[in-house]
Amino acid sequence: MRFRSTFEQRENRTLAEANVEQQRAAHYAFLGSLMPELIGRLSWSRAQIEAHRTTAFRDLLRHVRAHSPWHARRAAHLDPSTATLADIVRLPSMNKSDLMENWDEIVTIPGASRREAEEALRKMTDQFYIWGDNVLFASGGTGGRPGLFLYDWSALAMTWGGMNRGFVKSLAPLAGRGIEVPQQVRTASIGAEMSAHGSYVVGRIFSNPLNPTHRLSAWRSADELIPQLNAIQPHFLFCYPSLILALAAAAKAGELKIEPRVVYVGAERLPDASRQLARRTWPQADILTCWGTSEGGGTFPCPCGDGFHVSEDLVIIEPVDSAGAAVAPGQRSSGIYFTNLVNKALPIIRYFIDDIFEMDDGPCVCGSSYQKVRQVHGRTVEIFHYGEISVRPTILELAVLEQLHILEYQIRQTPRGAHLAYRSQGEIDAARLSAKMRQALLSYGLQEPEITIEKIALLERTAVGKLKHFVPLPP
Numbered sequence: 001m002r003f004r005s006t007f008e009q010r011e012n013r014t015l016a017e018a019n020v021e022q023q024r025a026a027h028y029a030f031l032g033s034l035m036p037e038l039i040g041r042l043s044w045s046r047a048q049i050e051a052h053r054t055t056a057f058r059d060l061l062r063h064v065r066a067h068s069p070w071h072a073r074r075a076a077h078l079d080p081s082t083a084t085l086a087d088i089v090r091l092p093s094m095n096k097s098d099l100m101e102n103w104d105e106i107v108t109i110p111g112a113s114r115r116e117a118e119e120a121l122r123k124m125t126d127q128f129y130i131w132g133d134n135v136l137f138a139s140g141g142t143g144g145r146p147g148l149f150l151y152d153w154s155a156l157a158m159t160w161g162g163m164n165r166g167f168v169k170s171l172a173p174l175a176g177r178g179i180e181v182p183q184q185v186r187t188a189s190i191g192a193e194m195s196a197h198g199s200y201v202v203g204r205i206f207s208n209p210l211n212p213t214h215r216l217s218a219w220r221s222a223d224e225l226i227p228q229l230n231a232i233q234p235h236f237l238f239c240y241p242s243l244i245l246a247l248a249a250a251a252k253a254g255e256l257k258i259e260p261r262v263v264y265v266g267a268e269r270l271p272d273a274s275r276q277l278a279r280r281t282w283p284q285a286d287i288l289t290c291w292g293t294s295e296g297g298g299t300f301p302c303p304c305g306d307g308f309h310v311s312e313d314l315v316i317i318e319p320v321d322s323a324g325a326a327v328a329p330g331q332r333s334s335g336i337y338f339t340n341l342v343n344k345a346l347p348i349i350r351y352f353i354d355d356i357f358e359m360d361d362g363p364c365v366c367g368s369s370y371q372k373v374r375q376v377h378g379r380t381v382e383i384f385h386y387g388e389i390s391v392r393p394t395i396l397e398l399a400v401l402e403q404l405h406i407l408e409y410q411i412r413q414t415p416r417g418a419h420l421a422y423r424s425q426g427e428i429d430a431a432r433l434s435a436k437m438r439q440a441l442l443s444y445g446l447q448e449p450e451i452t453i454e455k456i457a458l459l460e461r462t463a464v465g466k467l468k469h470f471v472p473l474p475p
């Protein structure tokens with residue numbers, strides 16, 4: 001009997017795995033069916049974008065009033081048949097704690113609960129569908145506590161497609177070399193290891209079953225990654241900006257020999273010096289970046305390679321100051337309110353994210369009518385506070401980035417200055433480096449700042465393989 005039951009269990013598991021494979025393949029095919037529409041929207045005029053957003057906003061209001069008790073109470077004073085986008089400011093904002101504490105009243109899938117979701121996540125290995133065709137994943141704990149996100153089938157594909165449509169123009173020249181786009185595009189992604197994190201889950205679902213993405217772990221050292229990349233010869237390379245320095249050094253040393261058409265650096269802020277370095281290293285490639293969030297993607301790369309655009313057909317991003325008032329283009333915000341117009345499973349409306357946005361107000365050279373983001377300047381939570389003085393650590397980073405032999409670094413706030421931990425290959429000019437960092441703090445008015453510098457062998461990455469570049473002291 002014992003043998004038989006073990007055998008049956010294995011049979012069942014194999015069947016479940018096969019079902020997930022099929023579900024993923026169907027999801028990938030569904031994404032393919034959406035792409036012509038999503039790409040077509042890139043040429044929309046401002047009027048078309050606005051009309052679509054108004055309809056989508058009204059649909060969202062109607063949906064939450066019928067299916068999400070928590071949102072329904074908060075949106076009770078808006079009439080879904082007449083509301084306009086300007087009315088969004090009449091809705092209260094929410095944050096990650098609100099989402100997690102009211103999850104069961106926010107979610108709109110019948111029978112879904114946070115308790116069951118958390119239990120499922122603990123047991124999930126390589127399986128992310130739950131309650132039918134919905135997809136569950138966790139976000140990192142960078143905002144204090146981890147978030148738990150649920151997407152419906154269509155919204156997940158829209159979100160992924162909405163970001164990926166920004167690569168179409170850059171990949172198009174491959175067709176001239178006889179490479180079918182996207183079917184034959186070789187993609188290497190250096191990111192999260194297998195996990196319940198969105199970046200892994202979504203990337204895995206939308207990997208072409210006939211031409212899977214080569215998934216490399218950001219936890220591995222460059223010595224391990226380089227032979228793999230040389231073997232793959234990716235047309236499309238994704239990596240975190242914190243890996244650019246090490247990969248560029250390997251390319252310069254003649255160890256890394258790849259000729260990607262697109263180098264897409266995302267998931268962390270991309271310093272301009274790293275972007276320039278990537279351009280010099282792979283002159284034949286488009287170096288693209290964009291910003292995304294577990295709450296609903298959000299942007300697509302500008303094909304001109306400088307900045308990115310808000311996917312205004314899918315989301316609403318409102319840059320706000322610390323009091324929640326709107327911040328004009330050209331000014332730095334304290335954060336944003338994020339609204340997901342497409343995900344009906346777990347509606348996200350005016351959700352606060354503390355990324356510092358700077359919008360562009362002029363039309364973009366690429367011709368797009370979608371709102372351009374000039375830069376996301378890190379997170380408010382990363383700012384170093386010394387009494388009354390607040391220092392953006394990106395100013396300290398400038399001194400680090402001009403040292404070409406530094407491969408990875410972390411700048412930690414100390415009570416009277418900053419500590420730099422770095423990994424390097426070759427000599428660095430420590431005197432110049434600390435003098436420039438000290439100068440940067442002096443320019444903010446900090447008296448007699450103390451800078452310490454330490455070379456180390458390994459910098460810890462987060463659970464998904466990201467590197468925390470700035471570590472403020474706890475308040």
Ligand SMILES: [Zn+2]
Nearest residue numbers: 302364366368
């Ligand atoms: Zn553009």
